[in-house]
Amino acid sequence: MSMAEPRPLTASPAAVSRPVYEIARLSKTYARNHLTALTDVNLTLNKGEFVSVVGSSGCGKSTLLKIMSGLLPPTKGRVVLEGKPVTGARADIGMMFQQATLLPWKTTVENIVLPIEIRQGRAAAKAAIPRAHELLKLVGLGDFANVYPGELSGGMAQRASICRMLIANPAVLLLDEPFSALDELTRDFMNMELQRICAEQQSTAFLVTHSLAEAVILSDRILVMKPRPGRIVEEIVIDLPRPRTLEMINTPRFGQIVAHIRDLLGKEAFQ
Amino acid sequence: MTAKPELIVDPNQDTVWVEHVALIDRIPRWLAMLALAVIVIGIWDLATARMGWVSPIILPSPGETLDDLIFVGKNLLTGGYMLEALWTTTRTVFWAFLIAASAGFSLGVLVGETKFGERAVMPYLVAIDTMPKVAFAPLFIAWLGFDIASKVALAAFIATFPIIVSTAAGFYAASENERMLFKAMGASRWQTLIRLKLPTGLPYIFTGLKIAAVGVMAGAITGEFLGGGKGFGALIRESASMLDTPRVFSLILYLSLLGLALFFLVAWVQKRLVFWNKADRPGGVG
Numbered sequence: 001m002s003m004a005e006p007r008p009l010t011a012s013p014a015a016v017s018r019p020v021y022e023i024a025r026l027s028k029t030y031a032r033n034h035l036t037a038l039t040d041v042n043l044t045l046n047k048g049e050f051v052s053v054v055g056s057s058g059c060g061k062s063t064l065l066k067i068m069s070g071l072l073p074p075t076k077g078r079v080v081l082e083g084k085p086v087t088g089a090r091a092d093i094g095m096m097f098q099q100a101t102l103l104p105w106k107t108t109v110e111n112i113v114l115p116i117e118i119r120q121g122r123a124a125a126k127a128a129i130p131r132a133h134e135l136l137k138l139v140g141l142g143d144f145a146n147v148y149p150g151e152l153s154g155g156m157a158q159r160a161s162i163c164r165m166l167i168a169n170p171a172v173l174l175l176d177e178p179f180s181a182l183d184e185l186t187r188d189f190m191n192m193e194l195q196r197i198c199a200e201q202q203s204t205a206f207l208v209t210h211s212l213a214e215a216v217i218l219s220d221r222i223l224v225m226k227p228r229p230g231r232i233v234e235e236i237v238i239d240l241p242r243p244r245t246l247e248m249i250n251t252p253r254f255g256q257i258v259a260h261i262r263d264l265l266g267k268e269a270f271q
Numbered sequence: 272m273t274a275k276p277e278l279i280v281d282p283n284q285d286t287v288w289v290e291h292v293a294l295i296d297r298i299p300r301w302l303a304m305l306a307l308a309v310i311v312i313g314i315w316d317l318a319t320a321r322m323g324w325v326s327p328i329i330l331p332s333p334g335e336t337l338d339d340l341i342f343v344g345k346n347l348l349t350g351g352y353m354l355e356a357l358w359t360t361t362r363t364v365f366w367a368f369l370i371a372a373s374a375g376f377s378l379g380v381l382v383g384e385t386k387f388g389e390r391a392v393m394p395y396l397v398a399i400d401t402m403p404k405v406a407f408a409p410l411f412i413a414w415l416g417f418d419i420a421s422k423v424a425l426a427a428f429i430a431t432f433p434i435i436v437s438t439a440a441g442f443y444a445a446s447e448n449e450r451m452l453f454k455a456m457g458a459s460r461w462q463t464l465i466r467l468k469l470p471t472g473l474p475y476i477f478t479g480l481k482i483a484a485v486g487v488m489a490g491a492i493t494g495e496f497l498g499g500g501k502g503f504g505a506l507i508r509e510s511a512s513m514l515d516t517p518r519v520f521s522l523i524l525y526l527s528l529l530g531l532a533l534f535f536l537v538a539w540v541q542k543r544l545v546f547w548n549k550a551d552r553p554g555g556v557g
């Protein structure tokens with residue numbers, strides 16, 4: 001594992017880097033059922049920062065992520081990425097979903113350059129193939145570039161979708177429970193991979209998850225949401241040193257943080 | 272195939288399981304098929320040529336049928352009038368299939384892709400689909416005459432509906448995740464249609480085309496029964512009216528070869544085009 005540039009170990013990396021994504025006074029009401037999914041959400045993602053959001057089911061996490069990705073229009077508020085308001089799908093946003101969603105009629109490498117193909121055409125996609133091979137090596141799939149997704153395991157498919165997310169050098173990565181469909185061992189491994197990749201690429205990432213352990217092990221900050229109406233109730237800075245390892249799960253500090261968040265959420269949300 | 276433990280009283284000994292393979296699982300498929308054919312033809316022979324239980328006008332013996340099959344085969348191979356009839360029917364089937372495929376696909380896209388098609392057009396299509404379409408044959412003959420055109424029209428009319436339905440279903444088949452992915456990539460409606468919905472829908476479309484291949488045959492022959500002309504259907508009807516039952520049998524057999532050829536042509540193209548569908552998709556949806 002080579003780390004290009006380890007992140008600062010200080011408690012607030014926010015102090016040293018510039019803001020990439022800014023959201024202010026955001027609210028969302030679904031017109032269909034007059035449901036207030038989000039109210040007065042404020043958050044800032046700084047360059048190179050990893051931020052997670054946790055909260056009980058239905059508190060509006062996916063809604064927030066869809067608004068941030070431009071897939072869903074907000075009702076009110078400021079949603080600004082790299083100085084430009086987000087009004088629709090954008091090339092500088094990388095997304096990853098719970099399912100890998102690779103197209104079965106395209107090879108792994110063709111799947112990875114798909115975002116380029118859609119936005120800039122076949123020629124540009126062809127030109128991006130060397131970069132796709134690099135990314136495949138980065139996630140350890142170097143030998144699987146020309147294989148069809150039907151031959152990849154669930155974990156391999158998700159690694160391929162990480163490459164697809166990174167291919168256009170997005171300014172921010174938005175991840176909606178990316179590994180929740182994988183088994184626990186693969187998931188732990190993928191989280192460590194994600195940490196390494198984000199460090200190497202110096203990515204700014206925003207993760208929605210149901211797993212407190214996953215959030216704590218990956219994040220610089222955790223936002224805790226509560227439902228009805230969805231809102232951010234607390235921000236927790238994770239002061240564990242980087243790079244994080246799975247062994248940290250057994251440290252007292254880790255236990256304290258998880259216990260604190262669980263306390264905030266109340267018993268109903270998590271087992 | 273059940274596994275039963277052999278009863279061994281001594282607890283210190285390993286238990287041995289013996290798998291009992293049923294008899295039918297031990298016989299290769301071709302042998303089973305051959306055996307059934309031999310049995311059926313044997314009974315058929317017994318009932319006609321040997322015992323005379325059934326009159327030859329109702330059911331000719333296997334021997335008579337084989338003789339006639341050879342006769343018709345020779346006529347076809349030497350370019351006789353039967354080949355001309357087969358060629359007429361082949362042309363009918365070909366044009367009808369082509370028209371059904373284009374019309375069915377276009378209407379399927381309209382219904383599957385646009386709100387207007389779904390809301391306004393689909394109900395009418397469903398209503399027409401429930402009608403017995405053969406009943407339209409006299410209309411087509413009145414409009415298009417006794418020539419090949421009226422048969423093409425009837426066959427195409429019958430075969431269009433399964434293609435519409437399967438195309439529309441195919442266009443709905445892309446998952447929510449896949450749609451979201453394309454939206455997030457900023458794909459236009461056209462791109463989503465061509466790059467996502469069409470390939471996802473191909474297996475469905477081919478299912479419709481296979482049903483249409485069968486329908487087009489039925490339509491063409493029905494048209495030739497009712498509207499005369501020079502096709503194979505007319506030959507069958509003439510032979511039947513002359514109580515030449517062996518001829519009817521062998522004509523039907525040769526006709527079914529035409530149907531099979533069309534069906535396997537579609538299946539072959541599908542295998543070429545939808546190469547990914549045989550593998551399940553752990554990397555895809557679900």
Ligand SMILES: Nc1ncnc2c1ncn2[C@@H]1O[C@H](COP(=O)(O)OP(=O)(O)OP(=O)(O)O)[C@@H](O)[C@H]1O
Binds near residue numbers: 037058062064
């Ligand atoms: N398209 C929609 N129309 C109307 N209401 C919706 C829609 N999507 C979500 N909601 C509602 O908004 C609220 C927040 O939903 P959201 O999917 O954002 O929750 P979530 O935090 O992602 O939940 P989970 O953890 O279960 O994924 C829920 O009450 C949900 O019922």
Ligand SMILES: [Mg+2]
Binds near residue numbers: 061062063
């Ligand atoms: Mg969600």
